[in-house]
Amino acid sequence: MTGRGKTILATLALAGAFAAGWTAQGWRADTALARVQAEQSGKEMMQAQQSQTATENKAGALLQHARDQKENTHDYTQKLAQLEAGRAADTARIAGLQHAVSAAATRSAQAASDAAACRDLADQHQRLAALAGEGGAVVAGLVRQLDAEIGLLAGQIRVDRGLADQQ
Template sequence: MQAALALAGAFAAGWTAQGWRADAAAARVQAVQSEKDVAQAQQSQAATENKAGALLQHAHDQQDNIHDYTHKLAQLEAGRAADTARIASLQHAVSAAATRSAQLAGNAAACRDLADQHQRLAALAGEGGAVVAGLASLVRQRDAELGLLAGQISVDRGLIGQLP
């Protein structure tokens, strides 16, 4: 009976020691897994920080582009306003010249004045042509800027498509 009790005690002690070994092995596996999880979390954090930095840079670049575009639009608007004033002045000058031409058509002095007015009108017409050419240039410039903005929008859409 004592032998059986001793055998049972030895068995229980071995069983307990084996359990401790198993617990230690499980703890080592958990420690290794925890280290892997920490490394993965650090990599994920670094990737998130990199992506956030890229997004901040993109936002800054986009803000600069919008500022430049707004400034350019203001310049174009100022140019258009000046051209509108010049066109109105040219229209007034043409109207006044037409009125004077009708009044002076009856005599020789009127003919000389008419010739002078004609020269001025020709000069004004040349100026008007230059204004129209300038406006056409502004329209081409605006179209080019719109093309650049369309490219920016395409880049932005591409970036948005890459975001999770």
């Protein structure tokens, strides 16, 4: 072999080695790229799972709030119906008391001049005092009903605040 043949052969060997190195380097780069892509997709999957968990937790909190609010609204509606029935009965009792007081005042004015009427007047005053006591009981019942309404509204506020705290 001549010098020129050896040079060509060496150049071909060098070109082959370069091509083999280039191919091996390409494989390494492909492997590194695949590794990076696998890591990135793993991170994205983890983020997606965390996002899904957060969404499920929030949905659960919203569902619980809706259940609590529905229950509280039902309780409130039921209590309002009871209170309204009590108010109607109280209105009838108050009207009766007003009529009794008016009648007692009329009888009192008519009987003021008579001594026997004075005894009747004293009896009427006792009955009037009893009616006034009954009127006080009606007012106390109204106050209890108002307190119950306030308690139900406070429960609704607690439910709404619980939702706001969870968000």
